[in-house]
Structure formats: C-alpha cells, structure tokens
Amino acid sequence: TGDLPATCFPQSSEYMMIYQLEHVEAEVGAYPATEGFLFLLSTLVKYAGCPSNLGSQWRLRPGCAPYIEYVTDFVLPRATGMSKNVKTLPFASVADECRLINRAMEVVEAVLVRYVVPPISEKKTFDEIKAQYSSNVNAARLELGLAPIISEIFCSAEDIDEEDMTAAIQDFRNELIYSQEDGGMNAAGQMLEASFGKKVPFPKTPGFSILTNILSTNKGLLFKIIMKLLAEHGGANGVQECNKMISSESLARSLFRETPPNLASTKNSMDFHAQQRQNVLDEAAYKEALSAVQQSMLRPINPLLLISCSDGGCSDKNEKGASLDDAVLWRERTLVMSLRILCAAAAREEAFVQSMRNSTASLSIVPTLLFKGPIHGSMTHRFVDEHKINVSKMTQLLTSSSSALHRTNRSNEILPVIAEYVGYNACSLVNPQGIAASSFSIISYVSHGMTQAECIRSLCGDDINGVGLTRAFSKGLSLPVSDADDGANLRDVILDLILSNVGIDSNSSLNFSLMMLGLSGSRHNCFDVILELVADV
Numbered sequence: 062t063g064d065l066p067a068t069c070f071p072q073s074s075e076y077m078m079i080y081q082l083e084h085v086e087a088e089v090g091a092y093p094a095t096e097g098f099l100f101l102l103s104t105l106v107k108y109a110g111c112p113s114n115l116g117s118q119w120r121l122r123p124g125c126a127p128y129i130e131y132v133t134d135f136v137l138p139r140a141t142g143m144s145k146n147v148k149t150l151p152f153a154s155v156a157d158e159c160r161l162i163n164r165a166m167e168v169v170e171a172v173l174v175r176y177v178v179p180p181i182s183e184k185k186t187f188d189e190i191k192a193q194y195s196s197n198v199n200a201a202r203l204e205l206g207l208a209p210i211i212s213e214i215f216c217s218a219e220d221i222d223e224e225d226m227t228a229a230i231q232d233f234r235n236e237l238i239y240s241q242e243d244g245g246m247n248a249a250g251q252m253l254e255a256s257f258g259k260k261v262p263f264p265k266t267p268g269f270s271i272l273t274n275i276l277s278t279n280k281g282l283l284f285k286i287i288m289k290l291l292a293e294h295g296g297a298n299g300v301q302e303c304n305k306m307i308s309s310e311s312l313a314r315s316l317f318r319e320t321p322p323n324l325a326s327t328k329n330s331m332d333f334h335a336q337q338r339q340n341v342l343d344e345a346a347y348k349e350a351l352s353a354v355q356q357s358m359l360r361p362i363n364p365l366l367l368i369s370c371s372d373g374g375c376s377d378k379n380e381k382g383a384s385l386d387d388a389v390l391w392r393e394r395t396l397v398m399s400l401r402i403l404c405a406a407a408a409r410e411e412a413f414v415q416s417m418r419n420s421t422a423s424l425s426i427v428p429t430l431l432f433k434g435p436i437h438g439s440m441t442h443r444f445v446d447e448h449k450i451n452v453s454k455m456t457q458l459l460t461s462s463s464s465a466l467h468r469t470n471r472s473n474e475i476l477p478v479i480a481e482y483v484g485y486n487a488c489s490l491v492n493p494q495g496i497a498a499s500s501f502s503i504i505s506y507v508s509h510g511m512t513q514a515e516c517i518r519s520l521c522g523d524d525i526n527g528v529g530l531t532r533a534f535s536k537g538l539s540l541p542v543s544d545a546d547d548g549a550n551l552r553d554v555i556l557d558l559i560l561s562n563v564g565i566d567s568n569s570s571l572n573f574s575l576m577m578l579g580l581s582g583s584r585h586n587c588f589d590v591i592l593e594l595v596a597d598v
Contacts (some may be wrong), residue, residue: 099164107173113228122264126429129267159391166398173405176268179229181419183218201408206505209498214405232269233420237415262427275406276452297481298340303388327510390489398500407455424450456510477522484536538590
C-alpha cells in the first residue's frame with residue numbers, strides 16, 4: 062500500500078464533509094466532526110426513518126440514499142481498509158478507529174431495523190401490510206431461532222409509515238424519473254444523463270440497497286466489511302487487547318509529562334532555551350516565545366464521557382457513560398452492531414427473496430453518488446455504474462469462504478469466529494450478553510437451514526473435535542441470566558437447542574447435542590455446567 066494515495070479527493074473545501082475527513086481530521090487521526098454527523102444521522106433514521114422525498118426540491122433523485130451511501134460506500138471502506146486504490150484512514154489510537162467504525166455501523170443498523178420488506182405478489186391495504194409484517198416478525202422468532210434479539214432487529218409495526226411502504230414497493234420496479242418524450246434535463250442531472258440519457262433510474266430506498274449489498278451473491282462490500290470486523294484483533298479472544306494498546310500509548314505519553322510528544326513542541330522549547338541562554342530576547346519577544354511554548358504544551362480538552370452513548374434502545378434506563386478513549390467499549394459496540402446487522406438481514410431474507418421472485422422487472426441499483434475524485438483529462442468519474450441484483454441466502458454466504466478475512470490468520474470460514482462470541486461476556490455494554498445473544502442467534506439461524514452434519518462442520522471449521530465450539534457454548538451457559546423483556550434469555554435458548562437435537566443422528570459423531578454434552582469424546586463440554594445449574598435449583 063506504500064504507492065497508494067492517501068486521499069480520494071483533492072484538497073478543496075468544495076467537497077465539504079469529505080474534505081473535512083480526508084484533509085483535516087485525518088491529519089490528527091481523530092474524527093470528531095464525522096462521528097458527530099454519523100451519530101446525528103443514525104438518530105434521525107431511528108426516529109424519523111428515511112423520507113423518500115427528501116431533497117426533492119433541489120435534487121433530481123430525492124431520498125436519503127446520498128447520506129447512507131456516504132456511510133456505506135465511503136466512510137466504512139476508508140476506515141476498515143476495504144477501499145480500493147487508496148490507503149486506509151490513519152488513526153491516532155485504536156479507540157479512535159473503533160469509535161468511528163461504530164458510529165458508521167450504527168447508521169447501517171438503524172436503516173436495516175426500520176426497513177420493511179413489502180409484499181409484491183398482490184395488492185394489499187396498508188393494514189394488511191402491517192399484519193404481514195407482524196407475521197414475519199413472529200416467524201423470525203419461532204422458525205429462524207432469532208428470539209434472543211428479536212426486539213433489537215425489528216421496529217414496531219406502529220412505526221411503519223405508509224409513504225415509506227409506497228417507496229419500498231417501488232424498489233421492486235425499475236421506474237424512471239424521465240422518459241424520452243420529456244424535455245431537457247436540468248444541471249443537476251448532467252452526470253446521470255451522460256450515463257443513462259434521458260431515462261434516469263429512480264433511486265432505491267437505503268434499506269433495499271443495504272440488504273442487497275449484504276445478501277449479494279458475489280459478497281457485497283458491506284458483507285466483507287462485517288466479516289473483517291468480526292475476525293480482526295483475534296476475534297472474541299482479542300477484544301481486551303484493544304485497551305492494552307491504549308495503555309501502552311498512555312504510558313509512552315506519560316514520559317513527556319504535560320507536553321505531547323511531537324516535533325513542534327520540542328523544537329519550540331529548544332529554540333526558546335537557546336535564545337534565552339544567548340540573552341537575545343527582549344521583554345516582548347520573551348513573552349511571545351514563552352506563550353508559544355505554553356501553547357504547544359496545552360492539549361485539547363476532550364469530554365471524558367459521551368453520555369449519549371447507549372446500547373440497545375434510547376430510554377433512560379439504557380443510558381450509560383462512555384469513555385472517549387475506552388477502546389474495549391467501542392470495539393464491543395462495533396461487534397454487537399455487526400452481529401445484529403447480520404441477524405436483521407437474515408430475518409428479512411425470505412420475504413425479500415420472495416418479493417424479488419414476484420417482481421416482473423430485472424432489478425438493478427444505480428447509486429446516487431460516486432466516490433471517485435476527478436481525474437485530469439478523463440471523464441470516467443462522471444459516469445455512474447448500474448449494478449444488477451443477485452442475492453443468496455445468508456447461510457450460503459456464511460458457510461462459504463470469505464475474502465474479507467484474507468488479511469487475518471483465521472480460517473477462511475467465518476462461522477467458527479462467530480461461534481466463539483457465544484461465550485463472550487461484555488464488560489462495557491449495558492447488556493453484557495448482547496454480543497453472546499446476537500452470535501447465538503446467528504448460529505441458531507444457521508442450524509435451522511442446514512443438516513446437522515453440515516452445520517457442525519461449518520461451526521467447527523479446522524477444529525474437527527469441536528473444542529472451541531463446546532467451550533464457547535459452556536461459557537454461554539455459565540453467563541448470568543439477563544432480564545430480557547420477552548423472556549428469551551441466552552441460557553434457555555442454548556438448552557433448547559441442545560434438547561432439540563438430541564434424537565437427530567444420535568449414532569453420528571457429528572451430533573450437536575452429543576458434542577455439547579461431551580458424549581462424543583470431547584473433554585470440553587456443557588455437561589458440568591448443566592449439573593451445576595441443576596444443583597443450584
């Protein structure tokens with residue numbers, strides 16, 4: 062990556078937020094302005110959704126797509142090193158990296174949770190659509206094994222907006238804004254006109270675009286980013302290492318006392334003392350030089366707590382102070398967001414695939430923005446690409462090898478990595494079992510769509526004896542019972558999964574229940590934990 066450019070766009074304030082990120086915040090490795098905008102965006106989406114007519118007064122293609130594409134196609138790829146032909150964003154610390162990524166993932170989660178897949182087969186009233194949505198939620202709870210986090214990945218049926226549903230139905234039709242018979246295009250549509258003439262595709266809703274990206278047969282960029290986030294830093298075993306990196310940095314800074322270790326402050330101090338020894342400073346110059354040294358010793362005062370940081374909902378009972386430099390907290394929040402996004406996509410895939418089949422159009426997506434800087438003597442940055450839509454089941458994507466893990470030393474399969482999080486007890490989140498419940502929901506979902514032998518092979522990966530899998534589940538059973546609103550706590554659903562598989566292929570060494578109970582020969586199992594639970598009754 063040494064020969065790659067550090068920025069996508071030239072240093073010009075006309076690029077506004079992109080300029081702020083690439084040429085101002087990147088210089089110090091911290092991104093407070095971008096993080097603030099992302100938090101504002103996720104909050105607006107959470108409470109107001111994604112209005113389909115936003116910007117219709119001044120943009121050719123209205124809607125929230127430009128803002129969401131800024132997050133999914135620019136900020137996340139740049140922050141995670143998944144952008145092509147450009148370097149990864151620099152970060153002053155691991156906490157700064159995890160915090161920016163977490164704020165971006167919050168936007169993705171908020172959009173997906175609010176997205177309702179519309180029925181396309183027949184015309185239905187708005188009340189019938191809401192009833193169908195409630196039915197899909199119950200199916201995800203009972204049939205897909207997503208009960209532990211069902212309230213986190215679906216919005217209330219009362220929050221569904223009729224205009225949003227009309228826009229969602231339009232996603233499954235390739236409608237055009239302009240036709241050949243219409244008059245000339247205004248200046249805002251010149252780039253689209255260069256690519257599509259006077260037949261400009263109507264923009265897709267953000268929820269549709271994110272879901273197709275995650276479920277893409279070719280593994281969309283967002284899916285690869287999530288896989289990378291889950292596997293990096295050693296997965297579940299490496300989360301605590303993030304704060305050790307911060308501690309090492311703090312120890313290094315402490316050697317310099319109040320003066321931050323940078324060349325400018327050191328040089329100013331040396332020049333001041335040298336001039337003082339030579340007695341070449343008059344009173345005015347002395348005060349000016351001293352002020353410069355003092356200013357270089359002052360560090361920006363950052364807030365110790367981000368009170369607005371919350372986990373799982375926005376009510377007062379969930380509020381919890383979040384340290385700006387707590388890398389573990391932001392890493393754990395990134396993990397729980399990544400796992401919830403996968404669960405939310407899996408819960409909607411059946412309805413989404415069915416709506417695609419019922420659509421008579423050959424669906425495609427045309428992004429509203431293209432994050433390519435101008436190239437001197439070329440017009441390629443003015444042309445927008447059209448992407449055909451082909452989706453696969455989440456189970457197929459998770460069980461196949463993922464190129465998102467090519468920079469790690471882990472197995473090419475992501476499911477063993479996800480399975481490790483079943484036994485992870487978060488130390489910084491409001492709900493310590495949030496990561497474990499989300500990861501178990503994915504495992505439960507996969508087990509509902511595969512044969513038991515295939516599921517065991519995928520979950521174990523290179524660990525053919527299943528030592529890591531049984532250890533993670535035994536840790537999950539040992540976690541204290543959380544106060545879940547719907548009564549589906551992690552301990553109950555793990556025991557239910559073990560019981561439901563007892564009689565399936567009981568003579569096979571690849572029986573899930575036998576492996577969990579240690580009856581297939583594994584020394585690391587859930588049997589001792591179950592005995593302890595029974596003894597406490």
